[in-house]
Amino acid sequence: MSENNKTEVTPFEDALDKTGNGIYNILLVITCAWILLAIGVDLFGFSLVVATACDLNLTVAEKGILTSLPFVGILLVSYVWGYVSDTQGRRFSLVLSLLAAFVLSCLTSVSPNWLFLGMVKFLSVCFSCAANSATYTLVGESCIRRVRSKYMLLMTCLLLLSPAAAAVLTYPTLKLKFAAELTWLHVVFTPWRLLIIVLAIPSGIGGLAIYFFHESPKFLANIGRNEDALDVMKSIYAVNHRCARDSFKVKALELGEEPSRKQMSLLRSMFEQSAPLFRPPLLWRTLQLFYIVAVVYITNNSFLVWLPQIFNLVMMSMETGTAEGNNICTLISHRNVTRNVTEDNYSNSTAGTVEISSNACLGYIEDNVILTLIASQSAFSFLNFIISYLPNHRKTVLLTILSLSSLSGVCCNLMPEPVSSVFFFVLFTCTCLGMGILASFFVDLYPTSYRGMVACLSIMVGRSSTFIGINLVGNLIFHHCQITFYFWSLLVLSSVVAAWFLPPDKVKPEVKTTAM
Numbered sequence: 001m002s003e004n005n006k007t008e009v010t011p012f013e014d015a016l017d018k019t020g021n022g023i024y025n026i027l028l029v030i031t032c033a034w035i036l037l038a039i040g041v042d043l044f045g046f047s048l049v050v051a052t053a054c055d056l057n058l059t060v061a062e063k064g065i066l067t068s069l070p071f072v073g074i075l076l077v078s079y080v081w082g083y084v085s086d087t088q089g090r091r092f093s094l095v096l097s098l099l100a101a102f103v104l105s106c107l108t109s110v111s112p113n114w115l116f117l118g119m120v121k122f123l124s125v126c127f128s129c130a131a132n133s134a135t136y137t138l139v140g141e142s143c144i145r146r147v148r149s150k151y152m153l154l155m156t157c158l159l160l161l162s163p164a165a166a167a168v169l170t171y172p173t174l175k176l177k178f179a180a181e182l183t184w185l186h187v188v189f190t191p192w193r194l195l196i197i198v199l200a201i202p203s204g205i206g207g208l209a210i211y212f213f214h215e216s217p218k219f220l221a222n223i224g225r226n227e228d229a230l231d232v233m234k235s236i237y238a239v240n241h242r243c244a245r246d247s248f249k250v251k252a253l254e255l256g257e258e259p260s261r262k263q264m265s266l267l268r269s270m271f272e273q274s275a276p277l278f279r280p281p282l283l284w285r286t287l288q289l290f291y292i293v294a295v296v297y298i299t300n301n302s303f304l305v306w307l308p309q310i311f312n313l314v315m316m317s318m319e320t321g322t323a324e325g326n327n328i329c330t331l332i333s334h335r336n337v338t339r340n341v342t343e344d345n346y347s348n349s350t351a352g353t354v355e356i357s358s359n360a361c362l363g364y365i366e367d368n369v370i371l372t373l374i375a376s377q378s379a380f381s382f383l384n385f386i387i388s389y390l391p392n393h394r395k396t397v398l399l400t401i402l403s404l405s406s407l408s409g410v411c412c413n414l415m416p417e418p419v420s421s422v423f424f425f426v427l428f429t430c431t432c433l434g435m436g437i438l439a440s441f442f443v444d445l446y447p448t449s450y451r452g453m454v455a456c457l458s459i460m461v462g463r464s465s466t467f468i469g470i471n472l473v474g475n476l477i478f479h480h481c482q483i484t485f486y487f488w489s490l491l492v493l494s495s496v497v498a499a500w501f502l503p504p505d506k507v508k509p510e511v512k513t514t515a516m
Contacts, residue, residue, distance in 0.1 A: 008251060009252045010250045010251075012253050015233060015250040016218075018249070019237040020144070022239065024213075025143050025144075025151070028143070028213055031213065032136075032138060033155040034158065034205070034206050035094065035135050035209075036155055036156070038098075038131075038202030039098075039203060040161075040163070040165070041162045041169065041199055041202055042199050042202070042203055043128070045170060046070060046199070047067050048166060048170045048195070049199070050066045052191075053114075056114050056117070058114055062114050066117065066121070068467060068470075071463050071464075072467070073125035074132075074459060078129055078457065078459045079460060082273070082453035082454070086453050089215045090138035090141070090215065091211075091213060091216070094130065094131055094206075095210055096127075097127040097130035097207075098131060100127040104121075104123050105196060108124065108196055109197050110185050112187050129463075132455075133439075133456045133459055134455075135155065136442075137216070139152060140152060140440070140443035141217065141443075141451075150389065152436055152439055154384075154385065154436075156384050156435050157382075157388070157436075158381070159435070159436075160435075163304070164376075164377035166373075169198050170370075174195060214232040215228075217229040217230075217232040217233050221255045226252070230253055234248045276450060277446075277457070282446070282450075285445055289441060289442065289458065291495065292402075292495050292498050294461050294462065295494070296438065297431075297435075297465050298465035298469035299429065299431045299488060300430075302466060302472070303428060329413055329485070376429075383430075384436060387433060387436070391505075394505050395499070395502050395505055398437045398499050399499050401430060402493075402496045402499060405428055405489075405492050406493040408427040410485070413485050428485075428488075
């Protein structure tokens with residue numbers, strides 16, 4: 001300790017670069033990507049659970065409430081989790097939220113009625129939503145600059161796969177045939193209840209796995225725990241280079257941002273954590289990024305919900321020969337005329353006959369819905385993987401994605417037949433490819449002490465726009481289809497204008513390290 005006066009201070013980012021990019025970083029990215037997949041599977045899979053919970057005798061209104069509740073939970077607590085992440089740590093937030101969400105999700109499998117199911121699922125999502133931003137922040141603050149954006153985009157690949165993964169888990173689970181009566185709970189345990197547990201298992205695994213990783217070194221340095229931050233860096237260096245911790249030559253850290261932690265009340269502290277985001281010089285950047293986030297989520301999530309239903313309509317029309325020469329909007333307009341015949345769930349009884357019931361419950365998900373989800377989301381995930389290799393062209397890629405989505409919305413109306421119209425409908429939802437890019441902007445453009453909060457607030461913005469969009473699209477698209485697509489294309493085009501003013505990507509010089 002007597003040598004403190006002569007200790008050479010190293011800037012934080014330079015010290016982090018010296019840890020290298022090796023097995024620790026790769027395992028951390030895999031674990032965080034798994035966590036994103038897990039919460040996506042649990043969130044999207046719940047809509048499949050609601051659709052197959054036949055013994056609860058759900059009405060259409062009750063199904064709507066249950067499906068919307070998870071998004072309400074995200075809206076209410078994302079702000080709180082941003083505060084917890086910035087004050088208690090990224091790793092702490094992940095372990096606590098994922099394990100609590102796993103337990104609560106499993107509890108919903110023995111729900112005696114829809115009110116209990118909705119209430120406990122609401123609480124479960126209130127915990128799991130913390131992982132949506134904390135994973136990106138933890139990876140962004142634990143990995144070297146050269147691979148940071150690439151890793152965050154790769155993580156988004158698995159997030160985009162979550163609807164497909166949920167469909168894959170759902171299909172075989174609901175094919176099982178059993179009914180076990182739990183008299184002490186007054187419920188009959190059937191496949192849809194087992195599905196809830198199956199969908200929750202990945203979250204439990206993620207919560208246990210992240211426990212074995214270190215806290216973000218930048219978070220530790222930011223709250224004044226420089227020695228702990230340095231200790232974490234030594235451990236990362238030792239794992240990446242397979243050598244002794246003492247081989248790490250950095251002796252002291254300089255954050256470059258002023259750590260400040262004053263004693264104050266919880267509400268005051270939360271205000272102080274978020275208020276700077278809406279003041280100069282961060283105000284314009286916050287509004288800009290939040291607007292793009294809102295457009296990205298409202299376009300992808302809101303229309304994706306209706307994709308399987310429209311796909312079913314097109315398949316039925318092609319089988320009966322009524323789809324020829326018609327695009328999606330023409331078919332939907334025709335559908336409005338025969339709503340009492342084709343509006344809701346159906347089942348084929350005899351050749352050429354379709355039976356309809358507004359509250360019908362099949363107890364399983366149809367094959368074409370599964371295939372649609374798997375094909376579209378796998379394609380988007382693969383494209384996101386390609387995008388991850390373009391970390392120095394984030395702005396250009398984001399502008400391309402948003403422009404392609406806007407153009408595809410117009411093409412949905414202009415195509416003369418259903419197949420190409422459906423293709424452009426799927427392409428219209430490609431805004432999801434911009435989610436990882438936007439997450440990397442939040443990490444790069446904000447100080448460490450505000451990253452957790454701004455990331456969580458961005459999730460609130462995205463989910464609130466989704467909640468509004470699902471109801472808005474459902475009410476508009478079947479009555480004013482062409483106007484809906486033109487309006488939404490204009491909305492996406494406005495986000496292109498907003499993205500145009502993002503800062504240009506800086507090509508960072510590669511840092512040579514001995515670890516791979």
